[in-house]
Amino acid sequence: MERRRFTREELYGLIAILLVILLIVILLKLYRNEETTPANNQVQTSLQDLSNFEEQLKKDSLAWVRQHPHWSSEKFTTKLFPFDPNTASYETFMALGFAPWQARNALKYRSKGGRWKSVEHFSHLYGLRTKDFERLRPYIIIHQDSNECTQSKRDSIRRTHVEKYAPGTKIDINEADTNALKKIPGIGAYYAGKIVRYRERLGGFVSKQQLKEIDGLPDNVEQWFFIEKFIPNQIHINKVSFKQLIRHPYFNYEQTKAIINHIRLNGPIKNWEELRFLGVFTKNELDRLFPYISFS
Template sequence: MSISKEEARVMVLCTLMLAIGVCISLVVLRCHDDKDELPEADNETLTTLQHKWNAHTSHDRRGNDIELTPFPFDPNHADSATLCRLGLKPWQVSNMLKYRREGGRWRSADDLQRLYGLSKSQFEQLRPYVRIAEADKRKVYERAEWQSNYEHEPRPKTEKFAEGATLPANTADTTALKHIPGIGSYYARKIVDYRERLGGFVSTSQIGEIEDLPAGITRWFVLDKADKPRQLRINHATFKQLVRHPYLSYEQTKIIVTHIRQYGAIRSWRDLQLYKEFTQNDFKRLAPYISFK
């Protein structure tokens, strides 16, 4: 039997309508059967949830709170269908699932009142039915107990040196420095940082250049004759490397860099004597730390 063109068009149209109906049914069933989590709230998802929500709630056209249908549930593990049956609004369900996807957890029933759009009366309806798994509660309690123990546990005091003890100025670390009377973590770090910026101490008196250290601090240090400071190659160092040295100011560093760019390598301190920014005392202090090679 032959089929007319009109009949063929009708059959194609019926097939398309059937396919569309199947797709719509799958979307609607998702709110029932989704045992994992919904995607973020887009228009289609919210529409689907809205239909399911309508089936489980009664509308108040005057805008009053919707009466929920509470039953025991765990907000950390309930699926979308369960949350719909409680009577939560579709966008609230979507936000709850998004919060969980991002690692959020409700640690107690009272935490549920943070849910955006949940009124006080609705929270009071749901609160007696909230069930939080012990595993989710325990994380909070263990952390609180750990913090409490840590805060009340006395910190061991660092034993201080008796008078006459000394430390090697160029190798003592912050732990050793804290044994000096009057030196804690802050000042120990300042000493080590200053030593690193210098390139090493060539005299224990340099330790006294650090601000706010206790009086007489230098008596706790000694130098090894084998100690040699780290030198800066003045003609090859960068501006940043030069200006970081405690004995070079910003203006002095600019002069060095400009001189090298205009006149070539600096061969000795004589090349810098004509600049008013440098004094003989500057050259004396810098001498152990600068190389002209």
């Protein structure tokens, strides 16, 4: 059977097709290279730096443990109390019985962009023994907004165009979801989420001025909001647990402990006067608590 030979025109056509395919391959490769933006490169570099830093911490921590085999954090702990490792200070770590190098490691880890996402995740702190972690576990609290740096970086990478409100627009501060909040000039996904989480912890806003309690919001952001007649979610102070009470933004550790101990030793707190006589609240602190507390 005689082999068919290509004509000159067919050869030219075949070459043209091959050139087109080669051009498409080159364009696809260039497009993929452009997709790796400087921001993505920066994040990948940061993640690699964090990984290298974690590995160095591991080596340093293991070396310290070998040199101090008899270290016991219990000897240096006066009391245990709730803490968020993503926001705790050096002094807080030391008060909880951490070794100085452990406290520094935790702060250095955070300074590199590291965040603990759950209670169990904190057990990965290099040099923290299982025995010590189990002792601390009931007191570890990971607040949602403690991962704000990581989330802020993600927002900067994934930021998409959102049509903003025209001047004079007002929305209900207690009804707006994150999509509505992102339409306010100066508010992106990160701060929209922060407003919603703070509102949930409060039990609802009773004043636009409470927005000033959220760090980082634009000046005069309250001009975009109104508050309808609103009854916030109240805390039944005689029925909540320690962990539930301290989660509210208006209670600190000492105040929460005083309330829980008083109820345990003396029974329910009956009114505001009895709460005031605990001696752990200023007048301003009691005033701002007024809409949020129920004694029944």
